[in-house]
Amino acid sequence: MTTLHDPDPPVVLDRREGPFGEVVLRRHGDLLQxxxxxxxxxxxxxxxSERRLVDSALSALSALPSPAARRKPRVLIGGLGVGFSLAHAAADPRWGGITVVEREPAxxxxxxxxxxxxxxxxxxAxxxxxxVEADLVRHLRTATDTYAALCLDIDNGPDWTVTEDNHTLYGPSGLAACKDRLDPGGVLAVWSAQPSANFEETLRNAGFQAVRTEEIPVVRGVPDVVHLALRPT
Structure with a gap:
């Protein structure tokens, strides 16, 4: 929290009204927020956490003798954010294609x-x-391409969404759309700021298999997690 005694308060670099409200980019010391x-x-x-999201999906694919684990799998990343997941995927030559869906033009x-x-x-480059500039849920429902992996980092995960509409992604209809966009044997990887047993159950009820959760230690508080699940072959 910034106080009157903070020698380095955040500086707003840009502020815009987007299709889903206000978005702000600011610098706080060496950090962009x-x-x-x-x-x-x-x-x-x-x-x-963002790099682990991509690595966990690729590791799960590599362990599978399925069509989705072909030599050059394609990945869809839901949410551009500050770019960690995209940069990490692009640094790995094993990915054959990388599609990023981001709804905020700013x-x-x-x-x-x-x-x-x-x-x-x-x-x-x-x-x-x-x-792709689009709402992720709408894109999943209307696109025709399929992917070996979906790596989703939307809001703060299934149990804490900043935008109410994003909650749909983690419910039955959103997960059905995810399954439609996955190749048989494909991997769904979902980042979350906290573990969610309820979301694991929702994944199973949506027809996903091999549901599991990987923890990612953080400096303070509850670990971040990646929820992993497979579309049946």
Whole structure:
């Protein structure tokens, strides 16, 4: 929390009204931070959780003798954020294609032309990378492409969404759309700020198999997690 004695208060770099409310990019010391409707979403302080999201999906694929585990699998990343997941996927030559779905035009612009470019310029220039400006749930329901993996990092996970509409993604209809976009034997990986036994049960009820949760230690508080599940072959 910033106080009157803070020698380095946050500096707002850009503030925009987007299709889902206000989004702000600010700098706090060496960190870049994204704030949505007054709620902190993410910053550039670490990135281990975002990288783990991508690595866990690829590891799960590599362990499967299924069509989805072919030599050059395609991944869809839900949420561009500060770009950690995209940059990490682009740094791995095993991915054959990388599609990122982001609904906030401001965030895309900050990566293409603004301060976040320092994190994602190389990944955006990668010929495997495609950026889609769209609401993720709507895209999952209307797209026709399928992927070996979906890596979703939307809001703070199933039990704590900043935008109420995002809650649909983690319910039966959203998970049905996820399953439709996965190849047979494909992997769904979902980042969350806290474990959710209820979400694990929702995944099983939606027809996913091999549901499990990997913990990611953080400096303070409850570990971040990645929920993993497979579409049946």
């Amino acid at each position: 994204i704030i949505a409707n007054g709620t902190f979403l993410m910053d550039t302080s670490d990135g281990r 965030i895309i612009d900050w990566h293409r032309h603004g301060p976040l470019r320092e994190l994602s310029a190389g990944a955006l 990668d010929p495997r990378t495609e950026i």
